[in-house]
Structures are given as C-alpha cells and as structure tokens.
Amino acid sequence: MRRAYFKTSWIAALLLAPQLLIIFVFFYWPSAQAVYWAFTLEQPWGGGNTWVGFDNFRNILSDPYYWSSVRVSLIYAVAATALAMGMSLILAMFVDRQLAGYKAYRVALIWPYAIAAPAVGLAFRFIFNPNAGIFSYVNTVIPGLWDPTQIGWQAVVTIILAGAWKHVAYSFIFFLAALQSIPRSLTEAAAMDGARPLRRMVDLQLPLLTPTVFFLFVINITDSFTDSFGIVDTLTGGGPFRATDLMVYKIYSDGFRGFDYSGAAAQSIILMVLVMALTFVQFRYVERRVHYT
Amino acid sequence: MAEIAIRNAGKTYGKTRIMQDVSLVINNGEFVVILGPSGCGKSTLLRMIAGLEDITDGEIAIGGQVVNRLEPRERGCAMVFQNYALYPHMTVAENIGYALKVAGMPKADRLAKVAATAQSVGLTEFLDRKPGQLSGGQRQRVAMARAIIREPKVFLFDEPLSNLDAKLRVQMRHEIRRIHNQISATSVFVTHDQHEGMTLADRLVVMNKGTIEQIGTPEEVYDRPASVYVAGFIGSPAMNFLPGRVTDSRSAVVLDDGQTIPLVSAIKPAAGQMVQIGLRPEKLTLAPLGGGALAARFEFAEELGSGRLYHLKIEDVPVSVMAAEKHSFVEGQTIGLRFPNDAVHVFDGASGLRLDLHHAPAAALVSA
Ligand SMILES: Nc1ncnc2c1ncn2[C@@H]1O[C@H](COP(=O)(O)OP(=O)(O)O)[C@@H](O)[C@H]1O
Ligand SMILES: [Mg+2]
Numbered sequence: 125m126r127r128a129y130f131k132t133s134w135i136a137a138l139l140l141a142p143q144l145l146i147i148f149v150f151f152y153w154p155s156a157q158a159v160y161w162a163f164t165l166e167q168p169w170g171g172g173n174t175w176v177g178f179d180n181f182r183n184i185l186s187d188p189y190y191w192s193s194v195r196v197s198l199i200y201a202v203a204a205t206a207l208a209m210g211m212s213l214i215l216a217m218f219v220d221r222q223l224a225g226y227k228a229y230r231v232a233l234i235w236p237y238a239i240a241a242p243a244v245g246l247a248f249r250f251i252f253n254p255n256a257g258i259f260s261y262v263n264t265v266i267p268g269l270w271d272p273t274q275i276g277w278q279a280v281v282t283i284i285l286a287g288a289w290k291h292v293a294y295s296f297i298f299f300l301a302a303l304q305s306i307p308r309s310l311t312e313a314a315a316m317d318g319a320r321p322l323r324r325m326v327d328l329q330l331p332l333l334t335p336t337v338f339f340l341f342v343i344n345i346t347d348s349f350t351d352s353f354g355i356v357d358t359l360t361g362g363g364p365f366r367a368t369d370l371m372v373y374k375i376y377s378d379g380f381r382g383f384d385y386s387g388a389a390a391q392s393i394i395l396m397v398l399v400m401a402l403t404f405v406q407f408r409y410v411e412r413r414v415h416y417t
Numbered sequence: 418m419a420e421i422a423i424r425n426a427g428k429t430y431g432k433t434r435i436m437q438d439v440s441l442v443i444n445n446g447e448f449v450v451i452l453g454p455s456g457c458g459k460s461t462l463l464r465m466i467a468g469l470e471d472i473t474d475g476e477i478a479i480g481g482q483v484v485n486r487l488e489p490r491e492r493g494c495a496m497v498f499q500n501y502a503l504y505p506h507m508t509v510a511e512n513i514g515y516a517l518k519v520a521g522m523p524k525a526d527r528l529a530k531v532a533a534t535a536q537s538v539g540l541t542e543f544l545d546r547k548p549g550q551l552s553g554g555q556r557q558r559v560a561m562a563r564a565i566i567r568e569p570k571v572f573l574f575d576e577p578l579s580n581l582d583a584k585l586r587v588q589m590r591h592e593i594r595r596i597h598n599q600i601s602a603t604s605v606f607v608t609h610d611q612h613e614g615m616t617l618a619d620r621l622v623v624m625n626k627g628t629i630e631q632i633g634t635p636e637e638v639y640d641r642p643a644s645v646y647v648a649g650f651i652g653s654p655a656m657n658f659l660p661g662r663v664t665d666s667r668s669a670v671v672l673d674d675g676q677t678i679p680l681v682s683a684i685k686p687a688a689g690q691m692v693q694i695g696l697r698p699e700k701l702t703l704a705p706l707g708g709g710a711l712a713a714r715f716e717f718a719e720e721l722g723s724g725r726l727y728h729l730k731i732e733d734v735p736v737s738v739m740a741a742e743k744h745s746f747v748e749g750q751t752i753g754l755r756f757p758n759d760a761v762h763v764f765d766g767a768s769g770l771r772l773d774l775h776h777a778p779a780a781a782l783v784s785a
Contacts, residue, residue: 309502312469317516317563318490327515331506 155396161389180390189366190374190391196280197371201348203284208291209299209340213333215292216299217325237293241354248286249359272360276367279360283368286355287348295340302336303329342406346399371395419480419493419570419603420445421466427474428461428627436461436627437474443620448597448604452614453624454650459607462624463573466605468492479571494571495564499579501556503548503563510535510544513562534566538592554585565596572597572604578613590616611651615639623647641762645769648695648762654726657701657736659694660766663687670694670763674732676711681758684773691766698739700760703727703752710753715746729754 162180164173184190239247250257252272262270272278306329314324330337353372356362362369362377369377372395379388421443428436436458443449451459464470466477468489476483484492495516503512511518514531522530535541538558548556557577564572574593578586594617597604608614614621615635623630623638623646631643642648648656661670661678663686669677670692678694686692704710713729713736724741729752738754746752763772 307500307502309498309500310504312489313496313498313502313563314504314515315469315489316467316494316496317567318519319515320490323519327519328504 158389158392158396161385162393165386176386180386181394184387184390184394189369192366193369193371193374196368197349199280200284200287200352200368200370201345204287204291204348204352205341205344207284207288208344209295209337211288212292212295213299216296216303217329219300220303221321234293234297237290237297239290241290241351242358244286244290245355245358248282248289248355252282252285252359272364274364276364279364279368283352283355283359283370286359287352290351290355291344291347295344298336298340299333302333306332338409339406342402346402346406349395349399349402420478421571421603421605422478423462423466423475424477425475426462426465426472426477428458428465428470429473434627439475439624439627439629441622441629441632443603443605445603446601448594448606448617448619449622450606450608450614450618450620451622451624452608452611452618452650455609457624458627459609459624460575463496463575463605463607466492466571467494467496467573469496492571493569494573495567495569496573496575497560497564497577499576501548501560501577501580503556503559505548508545508547509540509551509559512548512559513540513566516563516567530566534562537565538562538596553581554589557581557585557589561593561596565600568600569602572602574604574606576608577606579608579610586613593617611653615651621651623650625650641771641774642695643771643774645693645695645764648764648771652697652699654698654737654739656762657696657698657734658764659696659731659734659736661692661694663690663692665689672731673734676731678711678761679758680761680763684763686763686772692772693764693766693769695762695764696736696756696760698726698737700756701736701738701740702755703738703740703742703744704755706751706753708753710755712751713754715750715752716748718744718746727752 160173163175163177165176165180166173252259252270255263259270270278272282310328310332311324314328319327349370350372352370353376356368356370356373357376360368362373371391375388375391375395378384378391382388421441423439423441423443426436426439427434439462441449451462453459461470465472466479466484468484468487468491472485476485478484479492479494504515507515510528510531513534514527517527517530531544532541535544538561540555540558540562543551543555543559548559551559557580560577577593578589581589590613593604593606606613606617618635620632621635621638622632625646631638631647633641633643638647638651642651642656645658649658659672659678661672663670663680664677665688667680667686667688668682669679670686671677672694680686706712711731713731716728716730716735718728719726721739724739725743727738727740727744727746729736729738736754764770765772
C-alpha cells in the first residue's frame with residue numbers, strides 16, 4: 125500500500141480536524157460530561173455540583189427497578205439475538221441452496237437493516253396494535269387475548285420480535301457470505317460420502333460457520349443493548365409498568381423525564397463499560413480465534 | 418458388477434449446450450481416462466456420472482441401473498476432487514472415516530478401518546492432524562483414502578494430480594493404478610495431461626468441445642488417431658500436418674510444393690480429394706536428399722538432451738523431426754526426410770476424419 129507523506133504537519137492536522145472535531149463533540153465531550161455527572165450531584169437549590177464519589181452507582185445498584193431493567197435487557201438481548209440469528213441462518217441457507225425465488229429474498233432481506241429503528245417500531249406498533257393492527261384479529265376471536273399495552277410479557281415479546289426483525293438482515297448478509305465462501309466441492313464431497321442436506325448442514329456448514337456465529341452473536345448482543353432505544357420508544361415507551369424498560373431506555377427516561385441526570389449518567393457509564401467489554405471480547409477472541417486454514 | 422453405460426448423454430446450462438451425444442460403455446474393473454483440453458466438458462461428464470450435475474439428455478446406467486434420478490449417495494461412486502475438498506475442521510482420521518460415520522458404522526469398527534486404510538496409503542502418523550497442516554501430496558493421499566475406505570463400485574477422479582509437482586505426480590500415478598488393481602473397482606479418471614492418460618488408461622476417451630472424438634486403447638489412439646484433432650492432441654511433440662491433394666491414380670498425395678508422398682494400398686481416397694497428411698516427429702528420420710526423400714528447409718534445432726528436435730519447413734508448413742543424432746545444419750539448408758510408408762496418416766481435408774477408419778468411433782463400442 126502506498127502512503128502519502130506530508131511535509132508540513134499543519135496540512136495533516138487540517139485534514140484530520142473535521143473527523144477529530146466530530147468525534148470530540150459527539151463522543152468524548154458527552155462521555156466526559158457523563159463521567160462528571162455520574163460522580164457528582166446537583167445541589168437542590170442550585171450552586172453547582174458536589175462530588176459524591178460512588179454514591180450514584182450505589183443508589184442505582186440498590187434500586188430494584190434498575191435490576192429489573194437489567195433483567196429485561198438481558199432477556200431482550202438474548203432472545204432477539206437468538207431469534208434474529210436463527211431466522212437469518214435458515215434464510216441464508218435457503219438462499220445459498222438457491223431454492224426457488226432466492227433472488228427475490230436476497231433483496232427483500234437486506235431492506236430491513238436500512239430502516240431506522242423508530243420506523244421499525246412504528247411498523248410493528250401497527251402490526252401488534254390490539255385495536256387496529258393485524259393482531260386485532262386475534263382479539264375479535266378471543267377478546268382481550270392480545271394487548272401488549274396492558275400485558276407485560278406481550279410487550280416484551282413485541283419488542284423482541286421487532287428487534288429481531290430488524291437484525292435479521294444484517295446477520296443474513298454475513299451468514300450468506302460465509303456460506304458462499306464454503307467451497308462447493310466440500311458440500312459435494314460430503315454428498316458423495318453419503319450425507320444428506322441436513323447432515324451436511326450439521327457436520328459441515330455449521331462448524332465452518334462458527335467464526336461467523338461468534339462474530340454475529342457479539343455484534344447482535346451489543347446492538348441489542350444500544351440500538352433498541354428507537355424500538356422501545358415508539359412501540360411501548362418502556363411500559364406497561366416498566367415491563368420493557370430496557371437499560372438504554374431507562375437512561376433516557378430517568379435523565380430526561382425524571383431529571384435525574386446523575387443517576388442516568390451513572391447508568392450510562394455502566395452500559396458503556398458493558399459495551400466496551402463486549403467489544404473487547406470481540407477483538408480479543410472472535411477476531412483471533414476460531415479460524416480454519 | 419459396476420459397468421457404466423452412458424447413452425447419448427448431453428448437457429445444457431440454460432440455453433448453452435456444452436455436451437451432446439456422448440455414448441460410452443465402461444466395463445467392470447476397467448480404468449478409463451477421459452482426456453481433452455480444458456473446457457471440453459470432461460469434469461461435467463464425470464460429475465454427471467457422480468450425480469453432482471443433472472443429466473439433461475440421454476441416460477447413464479451404473480451396474481445396469483439407470484441413475485439419472487438417483488442422488489449421489491445412491492450411486493455407489495467415490496470421487497477424488499481436483500482441490501481434494503477435504504473437510505478443513507476435521508482431522509485426517511475424521512476426514513477418512515466420515516463416509517462410514519454417515520453410514521452409521523460402529524465407532525470401533527470405523528476406527529479400525531480408518532487405521533487400516535491410512536496405513537495402506539502411508540498416512541498413519543498424520544491421523545490427528547488437520548488438513549491445513551499437511552503438504553499437497555499428503556492431502557492428496559487423504560483424498561484417496563477417503564474414497565478407498567468406502568470400497569466403492571466406481572472410482573471417479575477429476576484431475577487429482579494437477580496440483581502436485583512433477584515427481585510426486587508420477588509417484589501418485591503409480592499409486593492410483595496400484596490401488597485400482599487392488600480393489601478392482603471401475604475407475605474413471607479425467608485429465609488434460611496426455612502422459613497421465615496414456616500411462617494410466619486401459620482405454621482412452623478423447624473429448625473435444627463436448628463430444629467424444631475417439632475411444633480406444635492408448636496404443637490405438639496413438640497409432641490410429643481417428644481425426645486431425647486427436648492426432649494433434651496425442652503425442653508430443655505434436656504431429657506434423659501437410660495439406661495436399663490425392664493424385665488421379667489415387668496412390669499418392671501431391672503437396673502444395675509439388676512433392677509427392679506415396680500412400681499404402683489400404684487407404685482409399687477419391688481422386689483429387691483434398692487431404693491432410695499426418696507425420697509424427699518421432700517417425701521421421703533425417704537423410705540425404707534424393708531417392709524419394711522429402712525435401713525440407715532447416716530452420717533451427719532444440720536441444721532435448723536425449724536428442725534434438727529439428728524444426729524445418731516444407732513451403733510454409735512447419736515440420737518437426739525428433740532425432741537422436743546431432744547434426745549441425747545451417748539455417749536455410751535443404752534436408753531430406755524419410756519415413757516408413759505405414760507412418761503416413763491421411764485425414765480428410767474438410768472433415769478432419771481419418772480416411773482408413775473402418776468403423777464409426779463411438780457408436781461401435783456402445784453395447785445395446
Ligand atoms: N455452471 C455452469 N454454467 C455454465 N457453463 C458451465 C458451467 N459449468 C461448466 N460450464 C461450461 O461447460 C464447459 C465444460 O466445463 P468442464 O466440464 O468444467 O470442462 P473441463 O473439465 O473439461 O475443463 C466449459 O465451457 C464451461 O464454461
Ligand atoms: Mg475440469
């Protein structure tokens with residue numbers, strides 16, 4: 125690869141500046157602000173912030189609402205990830221085997237990822253709306269059976285489905301690429317060895333997909349913690365009765381609805397550490413290990 | 418019994434026809450080599466036998482049973498792929514034993530059989546390695562072992578040696594022939610390498626653009642090539658071709674520069690017919706001019722170690738001569754060429770078919 129060298133360093137600085145500015149304004153500054161908020165408390169009648177050490181964190185970690193938020197976030201992350209990856213793997217296998225209509229799938233399956241989370245939320249709000257949506261039909265058969273605005277677990281199911289639907293596309297693309305990178309002759313050799321398609325999938329394709337599975341698992345879990353905000357906000361608003369109050373949504377509602385900046389900041393620090401840990405796992409283990417030569 | 422009968426097989430991809438009217442019977446226990454240049458449809462034909470490609474026209478029967486609609490696993494064939502197609506995440510032992518595992522053989526029996534098979538191809542010490550940790554030759558052996566262990570009725574090889582270096586290729590060639598003789602399966606071996614074909618085959622099938630040009634023993638194909646195409650493809654250095662016209666007496670051919678080549682009586686061309694005379698470089702000898710020798714102009718010579726390859730021209734037609742003697746000719750010098758009468762191959766100028774071919778090449782070998 126050729127590199128460009130600049131004689132005068134101010135040109136380099138000038139070219140870097142816009143990017144650095146963006147990172148600074150939208151990442152470092154807010155992060156620093158969050159750290160500041162997390163370790164301080166605003167005085168009740170004004171007069172600046174006072175240093176409180178880990179008090180904010182102690183408060184959060186002893187708050188049962190916070191722990192229920194963690195619990196539902198984990199359920200959401202694992203369920204949405206499993207659902208999205210399972211669905212996308214099946215779909216990718218169909219497309220890989222070039223079953224009828226696979227070209228249409230391929231295009232159709234890439235669209236969802238291009239749709240913003242709030243738009244997904246709105247679409248699913250219609251689908252799952254107990255009065256007007258597709259599910260309202262269920263209620264005409266058995267009244268009151270379906271109402272995610274009242275029944276907690278149904279609300280959780282709703283956001284899981286919407287989140288999974290949005291993530292199917294991304295995983296699908298990776299699975300398809302991974303499947304297509306498995307040499308055809310391997311599958312053919314297994315076919316000659318007597319393995320039927322299902323057997324080949326289990327013995328050959330899935331093991332060869334493990335690097336991709338690990339990669340997608342980490343990416344999807346990470347995304348579920350951060351990218352779920354739009355879906356929760358438009359679909360359930362965290363309700364009913366905090367049933368879908370995911371960590372990322374709770375930060376927002378505590379901070380901007382409850383005006384508890386310090387509590388929200390402490391929560392966002394926790395979430396940030398969690399996401400950083402997952403990213404670390406990805407770099408450390410996923411990128412390096414599970415390679416076949 | 419695993420006789421393979423291919424009857425009028427053809428193949429189209431969409432609207433593109435890449436193979437037509439291929440008919441061939443491969444006897445039980447026979448080693449047949451399908452030979453032809455890259456892209457002529459050899460692999461496709463092999464894969465049609467294996468069940469990896471649809472047979473779009475005609476039919477293929479293995480052991481008397483038409484297999485057109487059978488899955489690969491139902492056909493009893495084992496295949497060695499050009500790139501070996503080893504399972505990268507499995508050890509050598511798992512690779513070799515995979516077919517048995519799929520077939521549900523108990524683990525103890527399977528391991529014993531894997532060990533025995535590995536022993537027979539010299540892989541015992543590599544059983545725990547992954548394919549990525551093996552050399553090309555060792556991978557090739559794993560691929561062979563994986564095919565052998567199933568004791569197949571039919572062995573299919575798709576250019577299995579083309580990724581090996583020259584020395585190893587010769588060695589594996591012997592090995593493959595040894596294994597074939599040992600397990601007495603029917604073998605079909607695809608290659609573009611004529612040496613490989615000549616040395617391995619009981620019978621050669623020469624293909625060209627999706628059709629069979631000739632079927633015969635290596636000797637037959639070399640001695641009596643059925644067409645200009647086969648004559649030019651088999652033999653190295655390649656056969657010389659001299660265009661000419663049959664005399665009115667039908668006993669000789671006049672070349673473009675007026676020299677004549679006498680024909681043996683078995684060849685019966687029409688008077689005035691345009692033909693191609695074929696002469697193998699190794700059947701020509703350099704001789705003094707006169708006394709019926711063909712005159713040619715010397716251009717240059719290539720040293721081969723064991724002898725020399727002399728490049729000459731008759732008019733504008735290049736002619737090469739392989740000879741053990743080492744002459745020092747000067748460029749432009751006229752030299753005489755001699756050859757036995759029966760070394761003259763005569764092909765029709767238009768169709769390229771051999772004139773003294775008494776049988777249609779493919780059809781005669783197809784059993785009803
Ligand atoms: N999937 C395919 N679609 C269209 N054409 C193909 C396909 N596979 C092979 N061909 C064509 O069929 C011809 C024969 O291919 P192949 O059997 O691989 O040749 P060979 O093994 O003799 O080199 C080639 O011209 C190739 O381009
Ligand atoms: Mg080929």
